[in-house]
Amino acid sequence: MLRTIVTILWKDLRIELRTRDALSASFVFCVLVLVIFNFTLDLNAEEARRLGGGFLWVSFAFGGILSLNRSFALEKADGCSKSLMLAPADRGAIYLGKFLANVIFMLVTQVLILPLFAIFFNVPILPAIPLLVLIFLLGSIGFSSVGTLFSAMAANTRMRELLLPLLLLPVSIPVLLAAVKTTQYALGVNEDASDWFKLLIVYDVVFVTASYLGFEYAMEE
Amino acid sequence: MTWMIAAYAIIWIAIFIYVFGLDRKQRALASELDQLKSKLKG
Amino acid sequence: MKSRDYILPALVFVGMLVALYMIGFYAPVEREQGIVQKIFYFHVPCAWVSFMAFLVVFVFSIRYLISRDKRWDNRAAAAAEVGVLFCTLVLITGPIWAKPVWGIWWTWDARLTLTLVLWLIYVAYLLLRHYVTGDEKRATLSAILGIVGFIDVPLVYFAIRWWRTQHPQPVFGGGAGSGMDPRMAATLWVSLAAFTLMFAYFVRVRSRQLALEDEIEQAHQLADEASVSMRGDLR
Numbered sequence: 001m002l003r004t005i006v007t008i009l010w011k012d013l014r015i016e017l018r019t020r021d022a023l024s025a026s027f028v029f030c031v032l033v034l035v036i037f038n039f040t041l042d043l044n045a046e047e048a049r050r051l052g053g054g055f056l057w058v059s060f061a062f063g064g065i066l067s068l069n070r071s072f073a074l075e076k077a078d079g080c081s082k083s084l085m086l087a088p089a090d091r092g093a094i095y096l097g098k099f100l101a102n103v104i105f106m107l108v109t110q111v112l113i114l115p116l117f118a119i120f121f122n123v124p125i126l127p128a129i130p131l132l133v134l135i136f137l138l139g140s141i142g143f144s145s146v147g148t149l150f151s152a153m154a155a156n157t158r159m160r161e162l163l164l165p166l167l168l169l170p171v172s173i174p175v176l177l178a179a180v181k182t183t184q185y186a187l188g189v190n191e192d193a194s195d196w197f198k199l200l201i202v203y204d205v206v207f208v209t210a211s212y213l214g215f216e217y218a219m220e221e
Numbered sequence: 222m223t224w225m226i227a228a229y230a231i232i233w234i235a236i237f238i239y240v241f242g243l244d245r246k247q248r249a250l251a252s253e254l255d256q257l258k259s260k261l262k263g
Numbered sequence: 264m265k266s267r268d269y270i271l272p273a274l275v276f277v278g279m280l281v282a283l284y285m286i287g288f289y290a291p292v293e294r295e296q297g298i299v300q301k302i303f304y305f306h307v308p309c310a311w312v313s314f315m316a317f318l319v320v321f322v323f324s325i326r327y328l329i330s331r332d333k334r335w336d337n338r339a340a341a342a343a344e345v346g347v348l349f350c351t352l353v354l355i356t357g358p359i360w361a362k363p364v365w366g367i368w369w370t371w372d373a374r375l376t377l378t379l380v381l382w383l384i385y386v387a388y389l390l391l392r393h394y395v396t397g398d399e400k401r402a403t404l405s406a407i408l409g410i411v412g413f414i415d416v417p418l419v420y421f422a423i424r425w426w427r428t429q430h431p432q433p434v435f436g437g438g439a440g441s442g443m444d445p446r447m448a449a450t451l452w453v454s455l456a457a458f459t460l461m462f463a464y465f466v467r468v469r470s471r472q473l474a475l476e477d478e479i480e481q482a483h484q485l486a487d488e489a490s491v492s493m494r495g496d497l498r
Contacts, residue, residue, distance in 0.1 A: 149411070153408070157394040157395050158394055159394045166390055167408065171412060173419055174415065174422035199418070199422060199425075203418055207411075211411070217403050217404075218407055220400070224360070225302055228355075231356065239348055243468055250472065250479060253479055257482050257486060260486050
């Protein structure tokens with residue numbers, strides 16, 4: 001089973017390394033969102049620090065949806081999904097492989113965006129970087145857990161690109177909220193974010209488990 | 222006072238619309254069933 | 264319909280009449296808010312019914328995945344439809360109540376926000392059903408969403424509650440909370456019962472209708488097959 005996970009993970013990573021489609025698309029998209037926020041809101045540095053958590057995670061959510069969409073669009077396009085289902089692999093392992101790939105994609109984008117955010121909005125982040133990366137990781141795990149499941153489900157329908165955000169955004173509200181609050185804490189805004197950290201972890205555990213179990217049903221023919 | 226009437230009105234209108242919708246669907250299904258029966262006999 | 268099928272709609276009818284009477288004549292007019300407060304007797308049951316509907320979707324989704332019996336999918340779909348209907352009514356009557364009493368249409372207080380998020384999740388459920396082709400796939404995918412969506416509900420509840428306690432807000436329906444006149448409480452319970460019965464009735468009617476659609480579809484297929492084989496014989 002571990003082998004399956006690694007195989008799928010490695011396959012998705014290699015495709016991405018070769019084409020860099022998902023990463024570049026979601027990175028550029030995140031930059032665009034931040035830029036548009038800047039134009040529409042025109043904030044000073046202090047306000048940007050206060051609201052920055054929100055900006056970051058709005059851009060991460062939409063960028064994440066872009067890369068999640070591709071996760072299964074790839075398979076459907078070349079008819080790979082059928083061969084994937086015929087392969088004698090544990091469905092749960094396929095899920096974990098894809099899920100980990102998506103987490104890595106999201107995390108890479110986020111880590112690249114962070115310095116840009118600090119520059120655009122003049123927000124000091126240096127002392128908080130390790131904590132921020134941890135928060136990005138936890139948030140990406142939560143978002144990608146349901147995201148991978150819903151992406152597989154939406155790939156079955158006529159309107160997959162539209163359906164994924166419709167399904168994912170409401171369900172991911174707790175993890176997005178928790179991610180924003182903890183990011184604000186890391187940037188020095190919130191006083192006490194211990195509840196929000198707990199929510200992040202609980203969400204991650206609950207939904208990785210639930211998506212792992214539910215994926216088997218999503219991949220049926 | 223008008224607010225209260227508005228709220229109750231909306232609730233009842235919505236419920237009636239739903240019920241009428243159900244009824245309309247039921248009629249459509251019944252006529253489809255009739256068509257099917259004549260198709261089988263014919 | 265069998266004769267005992269008429270019991271439920273009759274109860275709904277009687278229950279609603281009694282509730283309306285109590286709301287109009289039995290329950291006292293609230294001191295601070297005036298007569299507008301009586302929206303409460305429909306607003307709260309609508310919220311109760313929609314939460315119950317989504318619990319029902321959860322249970323029926325599980326039963327479908329276990330048994331693969333299409334009837335459970337029909338019932339889940341029916342419950343989701345009715346749930347979205349009543350959830351929409353909560354979101355409409357809430358602001359209608361709020362405007363004259365608190366002067367604002369909307370507030371991001373915990374309860375209203377939670378209702379909005381629930382509405383979004385279950386509208387997504389209906390959209391998913393609309394866009395998936397293939398009965399069995401539709402049933403399976405809906406069941407997954409029905410389960411995952413409901414698991415999310417407590418997390419959404421806590422997230423929104425913690426989020427809101429950081430910003431004090433006007434409390435919606437606060438006046439109806441503690442120290443309710445017993446006549447108001449009684450009226451509320453009767454209204455709750457009437458709406459619950461109505462919910463059960465709607466789900467029953469709609470799920471039977473969906474089952475009928477399935478049967479007609481099957482009959483169409485049989486008729487098509489029969490006519491094809493008949494033509495084959497004649498040739």
